[in-house]
Amino acid sequence: MLILLVEDDSVLAAQTIDFLNAEGIDVDYAATLASAKEIAAKNAAFDEYDAIVLDMALPDGNALSLMQQTLAGFDAPVLFCTAATALDDKLAAFDAGALDYLTKPFALPELAVRIKLLTGKVSKQNQVFELGDLHIDFSAKIARRGGRTIVLSPQQWQLLALLAEQAPAPVSKVQILRHIWPDSEVNNNMYKSLITRLRHNLSRGDEASVIHTLKGQGVALRETTP
Structure with missing residues (x-):
């Protein structure tokens, strides 16, 4: 299984990647919207991924724009993993097409299970x-x-x-x-x-x-x- 993780907290990203790798989940990583778009262009399509995990507030903008523009029309399911806890943020994410929403702080085992459920590849x-x-x-x-x-x-x-x-x-x-x-x-x-x-x-x-x-x-x- 291969996912894309878009997260600007480098420490959290490293911990997440190590844990998911141990769970048999390979991870491509981007720290900004621009990096995520470059990966999309390089890989031709986000369809390369089984799932995409997005932080909402990134250094160069809100990941909702990535959902509404770059990800539009692609099949990979999206999970927002963010500190934004307001109901309006959650509704906006689901309106943009996200299938799941996890608020920080979170337990890494829960994230792994949610990814597997999201992709239909539960253990x-x-x-x-x-x-x-x-x-x-x-x-x-x-x-x-x-x-x-x-x-x-x-x-x-x-x-x-x-x-x-x-x-x-x-x-x-x-x-x-x-x-x-x-x-x-x-x-x-x-x-x-x-x-x-x-x-x-x-x-x-x-x-x-x-x-x-x-x-x-x-x-x-x-x-x-x-």
Whole structure:
């Protein structure tokens, strides 16, 4: 998942980006309306993003103008994350097309959940995920492939949920490390071992591998292509 964050508080932006990265959400960042417009021009369209998070009061103007002009006609859902608490500000944001509004100060976990809800990509830990003959019920912690039940460790469940959330797109090594070991230094052997164990548990015998390591991109949960 990729979002655009437009926020002029550099400290808050850094904290937000670090937290969202650990949640498997990649972030492009702009501190001003002008920077956001440059990113839009460079990327051709804001449709590149799964969601856009906007502060309202920015150094070079009000983000409502970005909503009404540059973002007009684009599909990426917008969440305002701002210190503006007045009802008129909230109504103006929704009138401009925003789908959600979060006032500062806020908890980063709440922001992450709101983004996932907004994009329709809420963690599959409460859902069923299927890939070919692989069937995973994250709420019940049951995984089956063909006629066999798959037994996974807690860390393997964490990794599988992260991969399923972004499947078939790859998840970077940095994202995996931050998600599985957020407060620990991890050597490369621990990382490789976790990937190998999950790959082995999901694919036995003649079963095609569904865990793929993509050079320079990360790890992806997807079917093997011929």
